[in-house]
Amino acid sequence: MVVRHWLLILLCGLTASVRADDAPVAPGEIQLASETWNDYTNADGSGLAWDVLREVFEPVGIKIVIRTMTYTRSVGLARRGEVDAWVGAYRDEAEGVLYPRWHYDSDHIYALGLASNPAPTLATLGSYRLAWVRGYKYEKYLPNIHRFNQIERRTGILPMLRHGRADFYIDALTEAQYVLGQAADRSTFALTHVAELRLFLGFTDNARGRALMALYDERMEALVDSGKLKPIFERWQQPYPF
Numbered sequence: 001m002v003v004r005h006w007l008l009i010l011l012c013g014l015t016a017s018v019r020a021d022d023a024p025v026a027p028g029e030i031q032l033a034s035e036t037w038n039d040y041t042n043a044d045g046s047g048l049a050w051d052v053l054r055e056v057f058e059p060v061g062i063k064i065v066i067r068t069m070t071y072t073r074s075v076g077l078a079r080r081g082e083v084d085a086w087v088g089a090y091r092d093e094a095e096g097v098l099y100p101r102w103h104y105d106s107d108h109i110y111a112l113g114l115a116s117n118p119a120p121t122l123a124t125l126g127s128y129r130l131a132w133v134r135g136y137k138y139e140k141y142l143p144n145i146h147r148f149n150q151i152e153r154r155t156g157i158l159p160m161l162r163h164g165r166a167d168f169y170i171d172a173l174t175e176a177q178y179v180l181g182q183a184a185d186r187s188t189f190a191l192t193h194v195a196e197l198r199l200f201l202g203f204t205d206n207a208r209g210r211a212l213m214a215l216y217d218e219r220m221e222a223l224v225d226s227g228k229l230k231p232i233f234e235r236w237q238q239p240y241p242f
Contacts, residue, residue, distance in 0.1 A: 029063040030212055032201070033074035034087035038174060039236065041087055043068040048236040049087055052104050052229060053201075056219045062212075072135040081204045084212055089202035093137050098205050100213050102220035103198035106241040109138070110176045111168040114161055115190040120168060122194050128167035131160065138170050141197055158183055170194070198241075 032053065034041040041049045045066055054064055067074075067083055074086035079096045088107075091099050111120050111130075120128060126144030134150040149166060151157070157169050157179050169179065176191055183189055201216060203209035223229050224242045233240045 028061055029065050030057055030085065031065045031067060031083040032085055032087055033067045033069055033077050033083040035071040035074060036068055037088070037172075038178060040174060041066075041068075048232065048238055049105065051232045051236070053087070055223060055229060055232065056104070056216060060215065060219065062215070070135070071133070075135070075202065078202050078204050081206055081209075083204070084209060085201040085203045087199075087201060089200045090137070090141055090197055091200055093140060094202060096205055098203040098209055098213050099200050100203070100217045100220070102217050102224070103200050103241065104220065105199045106239075107197040107199055108173040108193065108239070109142075109170065109195040109197055110173050111170055111192045111194050112157070112161070112176045112180060112189060113168040113192070115188060117167060117190075119190065119192045120194060125168075125194055129165075130168050130170055131157070131166040132170040133175075136171075142170070142195060154179055158189070161189065 034049070036043050037047070037049075040047045043066070050064070050066065057064055067077075069077075071086075071088065074083070075089075075094050075097075077083045078086040079094065089097075089099065090107075091103075111125065113120070122143065125142055126146055128147070130138075130145065130148040131151055132138050132148065133154060134152055136150075139145040139148060151160075154171075154175065160166050161169060169176070171179070173191075173193075180186055180189055180191060201213075203213045203216075229242070230240055
């Protein structure tokens with residue numbers, strides 16, 4: 001089989017990479033760094049993204065090893081080669097890393113604001129004062145963004161909106177819903193869909209990363225063609241992104 005052929009190439013490449021780069025991982029595993037996103041990349045290994053990525057790698061003998069940390073630190077470790085890849089990357093958001101051909105999911109991007117405000121659209125979003133969590137770089141992927149603040153964590157967002165320090169908070173749907181869930185009166189606020197952004201793994205730019213990325217692309221193509229990923233998205237009640 002073609003996959004087995006690539007697996008042999010991968011394992012040889014990984015062994016050489018471990019010797020050459022002194023990588024702290026075994027040939028038969030992939031270390032993935034990620035922020036904790038509820039029901040998506042839970043620290044205990046459960047969640048939609050982990051289920052998808054296990055289906056990609058583990059049937060061909062590559063065990064997933066999870067490292068949980070902030071998003072910014074995840075990117076930094078991948079760039080330095082201290083993990084093999086980070087989860088939840090937007091294409092070309094960081095330099096010095098490798099991006100595969102295949103995405104594994106899509107981020108459903110929403111704007112959270114006061115219900116009394118006009119609902120934003122992708123075309124009008126740039127006319128508002130926006131806020132999002134540091135490291136997400138939505139200014140690169142949403143058009144005509146001029147005024148935005150980056151916050152350190154998802155606390156204090158609702159008072160920020162209530163007191164007019166920002167017009168809208170931008171985040172993926174699950175995280176925006178988490179923030180909205182902290183409101184005493186949810187009807188005060190409104191969520192508006194503004195964009196879909198494809199999600200990738202960001203691989204380390206070395207021989208090991210290139211081998212793992214090649215295997216990932218081949219496996220994703222086969223899994224999408226076969227429809228084997230659909231039940232995972234159905235189980236987590238999320239839209240199928242292919």
